[in-house]
Amino acid sequence: MARILFLLSALGFVSALDQQVLSGPVVHGQHKDKPLIDTKSFQKTIKGDNLLARAKELYEIAKTSQDEWNHPTRVIGSAVGHQATLEWIYSTIAKLGDYYTLSNQSFPVVLGRVNEARLVLENDVSKSMVPFALSPSTPNKQPVFSQLTLIANDGCEASDFPSETKGSIAFIRRGSCFYSNKSSLAGQAGALAAVVYNTDDEQFRGTLSFVDPDHVATVGIALGEAAPIIKRLENGDSIDAIVYVNAELQEIHTTNIVAQTTAGDPDNCVMLGAHSDSVEAGPGINDDGSGTISLLEIATQLTAYNVTNCVRFGWWAGEEEGLLGSEWYASSLSKEENAKIRMFMDYDMMASPNYAYQIYNATNAINPSGSEELRDLYVDWYKDQGLNYSFIPFDGRSDYVGFLVQGIPSGGIATGAEGIKSKKGEAKFGGKAGDWFDPCYHQLCDDVGNLNMTAFVVNTQLIAHSVATYARSLDDYPKRSLEAAADNGQFGVRDMKYRGSYLVM
The missing domain is CATH 3.50.30.30 (Glucose Oxidase; domain 1)
Incomplete structure (x- = not known):
């Protein structure tokens, strides 16, 4: 009962989030008593037991939506599931003390729900x-x-x-x-x-x-x-036809959560993100509970280190409704704040059961300069671990889109959604050819048992490597400027095939 009361207290928390921005105490300066971040030691802090424990907590949160939705879910608009997820993320970071500043960004979204639809052709x-x-x-x-x-x-x-x-x-x-x-x-x-x-x-x-x-x-x-x-x-x-659609459109407010290290150069930020919501159909423990958890664990372990460049974490709401939170955040940045973000790294679905180690094929030829360097960092790490990898299209499937169109170098990794693993993929990564990478994608069975812990640990270690590398030094990474931040039209007009899991064209 105490656990349920704790989760339900999230309702009061979200009412506070209706304010546009709330910030914790701002503490400037370096944590000079701590060692400078080092990728090898930082990767060793990532433990499967910690990731699994957080996954179990998140599933308990999803289960509190049972009365409202008749099944576990963390969909935005859920009176408990998603709001309690936000409270859980916020409180987890707040407990880390003055290592981070926290801010919350409330924004409006239109939710659409189709109750029934039919098409009859003759x-x-x-x-x-x-x-x-x-x-x-x-x-x-x-x-x-x-x-x-x-x-x-x-x-x-x-x-x-x-x-x-x-x-x-x-x-x-x-x-x-x-x-x-x-x-x-x-x-x-x-x-x-x-x-x-x-x-x-x-x-x-x-x-x-x-x-x-x-x-x-x-x-x-x-x-x-x-x-x-x-x-x-x-x-x-x-030819006669009958079309019937019974749908509801509703405007609500939801919330992004952003945490930034108080240490490190605030004009040069390494940013990474994951989405906090699930689809209506299920609890979303892989999609994207896994990314949410990876970020929380990395944020927790990072507090043992000092950093040269600031590290900023974003947990986006409304990804499953069309990348709403991340696009809202990125588009609301002033050109000065935009220029402070040296790159954005997207981490969505880190633990698919029939996984492949996937890297977004981001090149500088059609993306902001620095995207390809980030891609190559992932490639080099997998090679160093003796692991296979594959490239996947940079076509709008996740929260990097809002950053790309604002001219911010972007990239990321994933383990696969509803795509079907090939025989070649089976040979490279194991698993089962002919099945989806995640057979529970957007379904009720996306629970704790849907996580491949090997992939979860490996990819969280890679995320740790990406953070440690750039938080320590950006000397070899392409610079950004106010001019580039203001002139993002070449990326802003770019047509992408997807907006999240939905096709838009």
């Missing part, structure tokens, strides 16, 4: 249909019945929507532009709803990214279902 109920995140309901939350109109090109221009779109259901090919654009243009053309069909025979999870009054109820389907429909529409056939 007399057949769609088997591949998935409603888009942040889709509005069909009018009056009732089914709409009309003919399909095949939209020209990719539905990215108003001219792609013919006059007969009005009062019909727009049938739009995926590609070229954001789904939000397609839905808005369909609404402006008078469509009752929109169906976006994939360019391959894969079911896909899309998001409209933001709320727009022109959006219409929007769902996606696989090409296998769409192909015969497209052929008939191109031949001039009339």
Whole structure:
């Protein structure tokens, strides 16, 4: 009972977080009585028992959402699960005393929940249909019945929507532009709803990214279902369809937590982050409880050392809703504060059970200078440990996006989500070919038993190495400037395929 009361006390904590920024006592100066950070000794402080103990604590927090959600979850908006996660993170760092300053950043988010959705094409109920995140309901939350109109090109221009779109259901090919654009243009053309069909025979999870009054109820389907429909529409056939979406859109406030060392040069900060929330469907102990825990353990062990450059930790809310917290934080930085962040390192899913050691393939050719040096640091470390690694696309799947578009060098590692391990991957990393890297990804079974402790320890040691290397010295790392921080347009306009786990285009 005492434990439950402790967790429920998080409600009072979050009411305090509704203020935009709260800071702990600011203590300047170096911890000169402590040894300067050294990567070899620092890596040795990372113990599997400590990581597992924190994972068990976090799962107990997720379980307090049982009454509200009927299962463990730490989704933002949960009255206990996520709010208690925030309190747990905050109190863990606060107990470390004056080694860190703590700040909390409250921000608004729009939550979308689809209660029910159906698509009927003529007399057949769609088997591949998935409603888009942040889709509005069909009018009056009732089914709409009309003919399909095949939209020209990719539905990215108003001219792609013919006059007969009005009062019909727009049938739009995926590609070229954001789904939000397609839905808005369909609404402006008078469509009752929109169906976006994939360019391959894969079911896909899309998001409209933001709320727009022109959006219409929007769902996606696989090409296998769409192909015969497209052929008939191109031949001039009339095809009836029914779209039904019952959705809720709600604005709430949630919170980012940031901790920074009081020691180290405050004008040269080494920054790393993980997200504090889970999806609604489960407790998220790997995604991204593992990253959250790695950061907490590293922040705890770091207090035994002095640092040359400041170290800043960020725990982002709303990642599962579309990278909301990290993008809010990065976009709110002044150019002076932006320039103080020498790099951002993203740590999301460190312990997938069917893991691979994955490195984001960040190159300086298309990313801010310094991203490739960070990538190579991970490569060199895996090689030094005699471990295999693989590169994965830098395509918008995690919280590095908000930093990249603000011109901040970025990178990170992961162990895999819903991707399928190949035979080659099995040979390199063990595990099972043909299965997801994390078979419990975004599911109820993402609990303590879903963690591969070997991968968890190895990757947390690598995180420790990344922190120790740059907290000790940035002499060989590309410099940043106010001019570069102010001129991030080349990165700000960059189109990325994903926003978190959702496709956006």
